[in-house]
Amino acid sequence: MTDSAISDAPTGYAAPDPDRLTLYGSFTSSSTFKPMLYLSLSGLSFDFRTVNLKKGWQFTAAYREQVNRYGKVPVLQHKGLTIVDSNVILDYLARTTGVFEPSSEQHRWQAREWLAWEAANITNVAKVRHYSRFREVHPAVMDYFRPEAEAALSFVDQALEGRDWLVGDALSIADLGCWGRMVFMAEGGLEIERWPNIVRWSNAIKAMEGYAFPYDLTPKKDRTFAGR
Numbered sequence: 001m002t003d004s005a006i007s008d009a010p011t012g013y014a015a016p017d018p019d020r021l022t023l024y025g026s027f028t029s030s031s032t033f034k035p036m037l038y039l040s041l042s043g044l045s046f047d048f049r050t051v052n053l054k055k056g057w058q059f060t061a062a063y064r065e066q067v068n069r070y071g072k073v074p075v076l077q078h079k080g081l082t083i084v085d086s087n088v089i090l091d092y093l094a095r096t097t098g099v100f101e102p103s104s105e106q107h108r109w110q111a112r113e114w115l116a117w118e119a120a121n122i123t124n125v126a127k128v129r130h131y132s133r134f135r136e137v138h139p140a141v142m143d144y145f146r147p148e149a150e151a152a153l154s155f156v157d158q159a160l161e162g163r164d165w166l167v168g169d170a171l172s173i174a175d176l177g178c179w180g181r182m183v184f185m186a187e188g189g190l191e192i193e194r195w196p197n198i199v200r201w202s203n204a205i206k207a208m209e210g211y212a213f214p215y216d217l218t219p220k221k222d223r224t225f226a227g228r
């Protein structure tokens with residue numbers, strides 16, 4: 001399919017202002033929600049550029065060549081750099097701003113350990129939601145992924161026993177990376193009440209200034225966020 005056959009897709013992506021954080025993403029994407037949540041809770045100012053996944057904007061040559069060669073969201077551009085993958089973006093933001101970065105070196109590594117773990121495990125929660133909401137799959141596929149998703153949620157629930165946060169004693173990129181990708185769990189029939197520590201922990205995140213559910217937080221159109 002040529003780029004022009006993809007409805008309304010931008011034909012090119014001008015390099016953004018290098019001094020501003022520019023996030024590309026989609027409101028239906030939990031991967032996008034992770035850096036969106038980081039930026040919203042931190043109160044940093046940034047620009048959001050929407051990529052309409054339903055219309056297939058991620059497949060255009062322009063997007064692949066100028067923004068993300070994998071044809072996915074999210075992407076962050078800043079200071080002439082292009083940073084791809086939600087967890088790499090969280091790592092970049094924490095390193096460069098210091099916000100939601102644990103204070104000890106051991107905890108900083110542990111936060112990255114959680115991000116690597118979530119990419120291999122909480123991703124099953126996102127798959128169950130995706131196959132429930134966007135794509136019909138053979139029941140055997142769900143029979144494989146649902147227990148994997150439940151096991152990942154149980155692991156996080158256990159890790160939160162007697163603790164407020166996954167790493168150290170403050171919210172960090174570990175919490176945002178894990179909660180961000182499980183946020184749509186109910187759309188996959190994974191009812192949060194089954195995991196009481198996740199309920200408590202996610203309620204603490206939801207109570208923070210700047211929090212909103214992805215459909216309210218991530219815009220459907222390009223937008224500038226002024227920060228606070």
Ligand SMILES: N[C@@H](CCC(=O)N[C@@H](CS)C(=O)NCC(=O)O)C(=O)O
Binds near residue numbers: 028030053085
């Ligand atoms: N590991 C990547 C996954 C990115 C990803 O799969 N993004 C999805 C949305 S959540 C996407 O862009 N899908 C579009 C497509 O596959 O066509 C990350 O965490 O950023």
